Amino acid sequence: MKNLKDLSAWSKALPNTPVMPVIFVGHGSPMNAIQDNEFTQAWNKVGREVAQPTAILCISAHWLTQGSTAVTAMELPPTIHDFGGFPDQLFQMQYPASGNKALVEASIAAINMTQVQEDHQWGLDHGTWSVFVHMFPEANIPIVQLSIDYSKDASYHYALGKELAVLRRKGVLIVSSGNIVHNLRKIAWDKMDDPHYGYDWAIEADKKVQSYWLNHNHNALIDWDKQGQAMQLAIPTPDHYYPMLYSLALQEEKDQMALFNASNTMGSLSMTSFILNHESYQ
Numbered sequence: 001m002k003n004l005k006d007l008s009a010w011s012k013a014l015p016n017t018p019v020m021p022v023i024f025v026g027h028g029s030p031m032n033a034i035q036d037n038e039f040t041q042a043w044n045k046v047g048r049e050v051a052q053p054t055a056i057l058c059i060s061a062h063w064l065t066q067g068s069t070a071v072t073a074m075e076l077p078p079t080i081h082d083f084g085g086f087p088d089q090l091f092q093m094q095y096p097a098s099g100n101k102a103l104v105e106a107s108i109a110a111i112n113m114t115q116v117q118e119d120h121q122w123g124l125d126h127g128t129w130s131v132f133v134h135m136f137p138e139a140n141i142p143i144v145q146l147s148i149d150y151s152k153d154a155s156y157h158y159a160l161g162k163e164l165a166v167l168r169r170k171g172v173l174i175v176s177s178g179n180i181v182h183n184l185r186k187i188a189w190d191k192m193d194d195p196h197y198g199y200d201w202a203i204e205a206d207k208k209v210q211s212y213w214l215n216h217n218h219n220a221l222i223d224w225d226k227q228g229q230a231m232q233l234a235i236p237t238p239d240h241y242y243p244m245l246y247s248l249a250l251q252e253e254k255d256q257m258a259l260f261n262a263s264n265t266m267g268s269l270s271m272t273s274f275i276l277n278h279e280s281y282q
Contacts (some may be wrong), residue, residue, distance in 0.1 A: 013102035054171030060127030161249030181270035186265025198264025205234035
């Protein structure tokens with residue numbers, strides 16, 4: 001357990017607030033960062049309507065660490081262009097949100113199941129900024145990223161997510177970014193003109209996850225690899241799936257779940273997302 005003095009130090013730096021919302025967003029292709037489409041329009045709508053946070057903690061599928069957990073601790077985290085083969089316009093994009101020392105300290109203090117390290121190398125990867133350029137286009141809300149220890153299993157990430165609950169009462173918007181269905185090897189290149197195309201197995205997996213969400217069946221989602229062939233095809237590797245478990249773990253009895261961008265695309269991706277709104281913000 002953390003020393004009470006450690007907990008009180010950051011607590012004074014972040015205000016007490018009603019229970020903040022939590023978001024899981026399917027981020028899809030990096031191209032969404034520079035496109036105006038129904039998915040990016042929904043991100044913009046969420047950003048306009050969500051309770052405005054003091055700071056944001058983001059868990060992105062694109063920051064995987066091995067045997068450790070870290071938080072970005074720099075004052076001005078760089079915009080990382082962690083992809084290849086895209087237009088120059090995408091590589092020129094910057095998202096100049098600041099970091100937040102109080103949130104770094106709060107995240108480290110909140111997590112008891114592992115020692116969280118301060119990181120001064122990573123920054124904001126495209127799982128974060130490609131969404132936030134639409135959701136919070138002014139880049140005026142401080143952002144801290146939390147890494148995913150890829151050596152751990154789903155139950156570990158769900159348990160770690162629960163430890164972040166205290167941040168919801170400190171004005172922190174917790175956002176996780178990944179994709180429920182994410183199989184890049186099976187992208188339907190011949191169906192790119194249909195923004196809602198999904199293979200049968202991709203649609204089945206997406207609908208199954210939605211049902212588990214809405215019926216509060218968290219155990220089935222933790223045991224995703226036991227839910228049939230469609231889920232196995234949808235999640236060939238769990239890197240884009242694990243972020244969702246962080247948001248799901250924060251669901252409280254008084255939260256209402258609303259889905260958005262509930263659609264498959266490119267055959268083997270799902271953009272399906274959710275927001276948890278506590279009754280204190282309804």
